Amino acid sequence: MTTRRFRLSDDRIDVATERPALDHAAAGAYAAFEGWVRDHNDGRSVRQLDYQAYPALALAEGEAILAEALARFRVREARCVHRVGRLAVGDLAVWVGVSADHRGEAFDACRWIIDEVKRRVPIWKNEHYVDGESGWLHPDNRPVEGA
Amino acid sequence: MNVKLLYFASLADRAGRTEETRDSAARTPRELYVEVAAAHGFAFAAERLRVAVNGAFVGWDHALAAGDEVVFVPPVSGG
Numbered sequence: 001m002t003t004r005r006f007r008l009s010d011d012r013i014d015v016a017t018e019r020p021a022l023d024h025a026a027a028g029a030y031a032a033f034e035g036w037v038r039d040h041n042d043g044r045s046v047r048q049l050d051y052q053a054y055p056a057l058a059l060a061e062g063e064a065i066l067a068e069a070l071a072r073f074r075v076r077e078a079r080c081v082h083r084v085g086r087l088a089v090g091d092l093a094v095w096v097g098v099s100a101d102h103r104g105e106a107f108d109a110c111r112w113i114i115d116e117v118k119r120r121v122p123i124w125k126n127e128h129y130v131d132g133e134s135g136w137l138h139p140d141n142r143p144v145e146g147a
Numbered sequence: 148m149n150v151k152l153l154y155f156a157s158l159a160d161r162a163g164r165t166e167e168t169r170d171s172a173a174r175t176p177r178e179l180y181v182e183v184a185a186a187h188g189f190a191f192a193a194e195r196l197r198v199a200v201n202g203a204f205v206g207w208d209h210a211l212a213a214g215d216e217v218v219f220v221p222p223v224s225g226g
Contacts, residue, residue, distance in 0.1 A: 035226050051225065052155055052156060053225075054153065054155055054199070054218060054220070056202035057199050057202055057203070057204070057218070057220070060202065060203065061204075082225060082226075093226070094225065094226050114226060117225060117226055118223070118224075118225060118226035119223070120223065121223060121225050122155070122199075122218075122220050122223055122225075123223055123224070123225030123226075124155060124156035124157075124221070124223060124224050124225070125224040125225065126156070135157075136156040136157040136160065136221075136224070137224035138156065138157060138191075138195075138221050138222040138224060139222050139223075139224055
């Protein structure tokens with residue numbers, strides 16, 4: 001079975017459990033990104049949020065991004081886990097980990113992966129504000145690619 | 148011809164459902180979007196969406212077949 005490098009999780013992400021998947025004897029560097037739920041966005045106070053995914057396509061697109069990263073960068077291994085469901089302020093929403101022989105490629109690949117995940121993977125955020133309102137975020141400040 | 152549609156995020160809210168099966172004469176996702184946007188009052192122009200058929204992104208002029216599962220993918224906000 002092909003290694004699956006991207007997954008969605010209904011449960012809390014435990015980085016200590018995820019990170020050993022990056023182990024490689026030739027790797028001298030590990031870079032990671034953690035995206036956390038913050039208590040404000042666009043000037044509004046955020047209480048909690050829901051992430052919704054289109055699972056079939058999110059898994060395929062996430063897997064494609066990590067395969068592209070392994071082809072583009074001189075890295076040894078890369079993984080990404082994204083939460084779905086309800087999250088509270090401070091929760092870990094997304095984790096990206098990369099191992100590489102040297103730190104430069106690890107940092108570069110990690111940054112590239114999180115940027116591509118945010119841009120391409122069909123996951124949506126519904127923010128619940130302290131004032132009781134809520135709303136799906138559909139960023140309109142960048143073009144929607146593909147198709 | 149019956150096609151199944153899945154709706155996510157604000158499109159699901161606007162449609163008041165997460166899925167539906169429609170008997171449609173639309174031959175392409177482009178034609179189908181015009182139909183469902185009118186039916187549900189979707190405000191997105193097609194240019195802001197991507198479209199997936201049976202779990203893979205396709206072009207707007209992809210030929211639809213009976214039983215296809217079609218998703219209009221609004222701008223994403225993960226991460």
